[in-house]
Amino acid sequence: MGHPNDLQARFAQIQEEASRRWEALWHDPRPLITVGTATCGLAQGAAEVLGALRESSARMGLEVQIREVGCIGHCYAEPLVTVKMPGMSPYLYARVNPTKAELLLRYLVRDGDPFLDFVMGALQQDELMPPVWDLPRFHYEKRLILEHCGIIDPEEIHQYVANGGYKAFIRSLFLKPEQIIGELAAAGLRGRGGAGFPTARKWEICRKSSYGVPLVICNGDEGDPGAYMDRAVLESNPHQVLEGLAIAALAVGASQGYVYVRAEYPLAIKRVRKALQDARSVGLMGEDILGSGRQLDIKLFEGSGAFVCGEETALIASIQGERGMPRPRPPFPAERGLWGRPTLVNNVKTLALVPKILGNNNGLFSGVGTESSPGTMVFSVVGKSQQPGLVEVPLGTTLKQLVFDICGGISGEKSFKALQIGGPSGGCVPASLQETCMDYETLQEAGAMMGSGGIVVLDEEDCMVEVARFFLEFTQGESCGKCTFCRLGTRQMLELLTAITLGKGSLEDLELLEELARDVKQGSLCNLGATAPNPVLTTLKYFREEYLAHVHEKRCPARQCRELTAYYIIPELCAAGCDACVGTCPTEAIYTMRTRKKAVDQEKCVKCGECVRACPPEYKAVVRVSPTSEVPPPQAPKAEKDSH
Amino acid sequence: MEHVLLEIDGLQIEAKPGESVLEAALNHSIFIPHLCHEEGHQEPFGGCRLCFVEIQGKATPVTSCTQPVKPGMIVRTNTDTVRRLQRSALRLILSNHRVDCVGCFAHKRCRLQELARALGVGLKVSGLKDLSLQESIDSSLGKVLYDRSKCVLCGKCVSWARTNKTGVFQFVGRGLATRIGLFPFEGDQEILEGSWDVCPVGALFPADAAKVKQAPSSDSPHDP
Numbered sequence: 001m002g003h004p005n006d007l008q009a010r011f012a013q014i015q016e017e018a019s020r021r022w023e024a025l026w027h028d029p030r031p032l033i034t035v036g037t038a039t040c041g042l043a044q045g046a047a048e049v050l051g052a053l054r055e056s057s058a059r060m061g062l063e064v065q066i067r068e069v070g071c072i073g074h075c076y077a078e079p080l081v082t083v084k085m086p087g088m089s090p091y092l093y094a095r096v097n098p099t100k101a102e103l104l105l106r107y108l109v110r111d112g113d114p115f116l117d118f119v120m121g122a123l124q125q126d127e128l129m130p131p132v133w134d135l136p137r138f139h140y141e142k143r144l145i146l147e148h149c150g151i152i153d154p155e156e157i158h159q160y161v162a163n164g165g166y167k168a169f170i171r172s173l174f175l176k177p178e179q180i181i182g183e184l185a186a187a188g189l190r191g192r193g194g195a196g197f198p199t200a201r202k203w204e205i206c207r208k209s210s211y212g213v214p215l216v217i218c219n220g221d222e223g224d225p226g227a228y229m230d231r232a233v234l235e236s237n238p239h240q241v242l243e244g245l246a247i248a249a250l251a252v253g254a255s256q257g258y259v260y261v262r263a264e265y266p267l268a269i270k271r272v273r274k275a276l277q278d279a280r281s282v283g284l285m286g287e288d289i290l291g292s293g294r295q296l297d298i299k300l301f302e303g304s305g306a307f308v309c310g311e312e313t314a315l316i317a318s319i320q321g322e323r324g325m326p327r328p329r330p331p332f333p334a335e336r337g338l339w340g341r342p343t344l345v346n347n348v349k350t351l352a353l354v355p356k357i358l359g360n361n362n363g364l365f366s367g368v369g370t371e372s373s374p375g376t377m378v379f380s381v382v383g384k385s386q387q388p389g390l391v392e393v394p395l396g397t398t399l400k401q402l403v404f405d406i407c408g409g410i411s412g413e414k415s416f417k418a419l420q421i422g423g424p425s426g427g428c429v430p431a432s433l434q435e436t437c438m439d440y441e442t443l444q445e446a447g448a449m450m451g452s453g454g455i456v457v458l459d460e461e462d463c464m465v466e467v468a469r470f471f472l473e474f475t476q477g478e479s480c481g482k483c484t485f486c487r488l489g490t491r492q493m494l495e496l497l498t499a500i501t502l503g504k505g506s507l508e509d510l511e512l513l514e515e516l517a518r519d520v521k522q523g524s525l526c527n528l529g530a531t532a533p534n535p536v537l538t539t540l541k542y543f544r545e546e547y548l549a550h551v552h553e554k555r556c557p558a559r560q561c562r563e564l565t566a567y568y569i570i571p572e573l574c575a576a577g578c579d580a581c582v583g584t585c586p587t588e589a590i591y592t593m594r595t596r597k598k599a600v601d602q603e604k605c606v607k608c609g610e611c612v613r614a615c616p617p618e619y620k621a622v623v624r625v626s627p628t629s630e631v632p633p634p635q636a637p638k639a640e641k642d643s644h
Numbered sequence: 645m646e647h648v649l650l651e652i653d654g655l656q657i658e659a660k661p662g663e664s665v666l667e668a669a670l671n672h673s674i675f676i677p678h679l680c681h682e683e684g685h686q687e688p689f690g691g692c693r694l695c696f697v698e699i700q701g702k703a704t705p706v707t708s709c710t711q712p713v714k715p716g717m718i719v720r721t722n723t724d725t726v727r728r729l730q731r732s733a734l735r736l737i738l739s740n741h742r743v744d745c746v747g748c749f750a751h752k753r754c755r756l757q758e759l760a761r762a763l764g765v766g767l768k769v770s771g772l773k774d775l776s777l778q779e780s781i782d783s784s785l786g787k788v789l790y791d792r793s794k795c796v797l798c799g800k801c802v803s804w805a806r807t808n809k810t811g812v813f814q815f816v817g818r819g820l821a822t823r824i825g826l827f828p829f830e831g832d833q834e835i836l837e838g839s840w841d842v843c844p845v846g847a848l849f850p851a852d853a854a855k856v857k858q859a860p861s862s863d864s865p866h867d868p
Binding site: 306323325327328476477478479480481482483484485487488489491492495496508512515516519522523524525 | 691705728
């Protein structure tokens with residue numbers, strides 16, 4: 001490295017320019033409006049809100065700056081809009097639609113009335129409005145990965161740099177690889193993509209491998225049902241991930257690398273591509289980084305959306321232009337991977353944490369979490385949660401804190417039953433274990449795993465056999481077909497689970513299911529297969545009585561399995577003369593009895609559930625019962641035609 | 645080059661460095677069930693999951709094709725866990741294989757027949773769901789036919805194609821729908837003639853053998 005002072009001076013120039021722009025943005029006499037347009041926001045109509053803001057402000061002749069930002073994690077409150085009026089704190093507004101957007105412009109921007117009706121909080125200390133971090137969710141959260149997500153414009157490298165971005169990378173340029181890896185080891189960072197392998201050890205193996213010049217890969221092939229944190233991070237702050245990847249390249253001695261993002265994430269691809277271009281154009285990547293003599297060439301690789309490509313050997317095969325099929329390990333890719341060269345593959349979140357550790361403020365990271373699992377983790381909480389979204393908490397937070405204190409509990413008036421943690425590779429942890437801490441070891445002991453951090457909240461209306469069946473259906477369909485246990489073992493398990501949910505399972509089937517689960521776990525080639533039985537094994541462990549009810553009594557305790565349930569109108573609750581349910585039934589299965597109350601013709605009923613939704617809440621007369629034999633025989637014959 | 649000394653089932657064995665445990669065992673007439681293994685192939689396929697052994701110091705059984713021999717290694721090929729996994733894998737393979745031995749091109753030299761005998765597993769699997777397909781022959785290559793319902797996806801034809809620098813056989817599909825796709829072959833047709841010999845189960849066979857196959861299979865010992 002030639003002139004260290006020169007390098008720092010050049011970076012200082014970039015920083016100055018970035019700060020200048022950032023300050024200008026906030027001190028502009030024009031109001032600043034930001035809209036969260038990550039995919040979660042777009043799905044809730046953020047594009048329409050953005051359009052309405054642009055269109056209405058033009059129509060009203062208002063001078064405003066409108067910018068797009070990423071996801072702040074509060075997906076339940078999307079679309080989220082922040083408005084910063086000159087001389088005021090920025091306010092965060094929740095569930096904005098085009099009408100509200102227009103009202104915001106009219107009252108707040110034009111008339112200066114903060115329009116507190118649907119404000120979520122202030123984003124700075126404020127006299128008028130409590131700040132958002134007084135909300136329970138922000139209070140519990142510790143944002144390292146998500147720190148700037150939803151705040152900065154992901155397509156503006158200057159905004160990342162103005163907020164401390166790339167400082168850790170510049171610092172790392174002056175460190176020896178051993179020092180970088182040493183700091184990482186001291187922080188105790190573990191992989192955030194699955195098994196929690198110590199990141200420093202992986203880097204060390206890669207650095208010391210004798211198979212040529214190493215390569216680095218960011219694994220953004222997220223594919224678990226219900227998990228979307230990697231997407232949100234790539235869409236909201238791609239530079240933090242790239243900075244982590246760049247530091248990794250320095251540590252292992254790589255000058256080339258890939259960001260692997262699945263093609264189903266078009267926005268993430270767009271933003272990563274823009275980030276790569278920008279990093280190159282300011283000189284933080286490319287040949288001769290800021291005159292240091294170092295070079296780093298990162299390419300974006302679009303994966304074709306096979307779940308198995310999240311497995312590192314399959315991911316590598318697919319970059320090589322081959323079919324995404326895992327190969328036996330060892331050799332581990334860190335030793336010998338892409339093109340036969342040592343290849344470091346790290347998850348998006350792992351890499352996003354790296355700048356936080358190397359950024360000279362290490363305490364930030366290792367000050368939180370537990371001893372064996374330091375730092376934070378981003379979980380995506382979905383399912384029957386009151387406030388689904390992304391949550392970044394210190395590891396070691398209990399399940400109860402996550403579900404109730406942070407995400408507001410269970411939606412509706414239902415009771416909490418279980419959490420499915422870690423996607424198709426993870427397991428179900430029952431509500432009785434809600435004091436369980438979320439760290440690698442404790443979750444593994446409970447039979448689940450951290451996985452990539454997907455959490456599905458389940459309530460009393462979720463059938464655990466069906467949950468297991470759902471995940472098995474997913475994994476067997478995503479099997480690459482290479483190994484016997486994964487291709488056929490998971491399929492046989494699915495057949496058994498399906499039979500049980502149809503009420504056709506026997507005790508022998510249950511035994512066979514357990515045997516197969518054990519063999520698939522032990523015998524599979526890669527971790528997709530080896531972890532596929534986890535949802536089955538954990539539900540069998542914690543909810544065995546539900547399986548037995550399906551098998552012995554043909555009863556689904558959660559009253560969800562269609563074949564084992566029936567709809568029944570309780571005559572005592574049904575209001576004579578009320579016709580609310582009749583019209584909604586698509587098969588005309590509801591008839592009027594002589595009492596002028598309604599009943600369901602079980603022969604005609606297709607169990608769609610429309611009548612439950614139609615029955616007015618003051619009656620709640622339609623119920624699901626299981627087993628189907630619980631439905632009493634019709635009490636009264638059908639009313640005569642002429643009774644109308 | 646120095647030999648590697650290891651112990652398999654109590655026998656002291658001299659193996660070549662770099663050899664897999666499976667190869668070392670087979671070279672010394674110790675039988676470990678296997679299906680997808682290819683002799684002399686550098687990178688094991690590792691797909692059939694049959695060649696499990698237990699190695700002292702490892703908590704769970706491992707596939708012997710992926711384990712390079714190491715000095716002093718102690719290997720056992722015949723433990724209960726190993727046999728359980730092997731039988732389980734073979735039963736799964738057979739649950740997805742159309743058993744029609746008598747009319748089959750590979751009859752009496754079929755690897756599945758051999759494995760079933762060795763592991764004491766019936767060719768018609770009970771307990772598991774029958775996932776076998778109807779006979780479905782792809783004749784798009786002309787000279788060589790592919791019957792998907794027999795295929796066990798050992799990958800040998802794909803590897804053969806790669807060795808012969810063609811892409812004529814490739815894996816396609818996912819999950820249970822994974823199969824071998826036949827792609828147009830523009831090279832020397834003579835080369836294709838070698839392809840059916842690599843198939844251990846008669847899923848690939850010469851077009852002129854199809855007549856034999858279509859003969860009535862009333863005396864099949866395996867068909868119900």
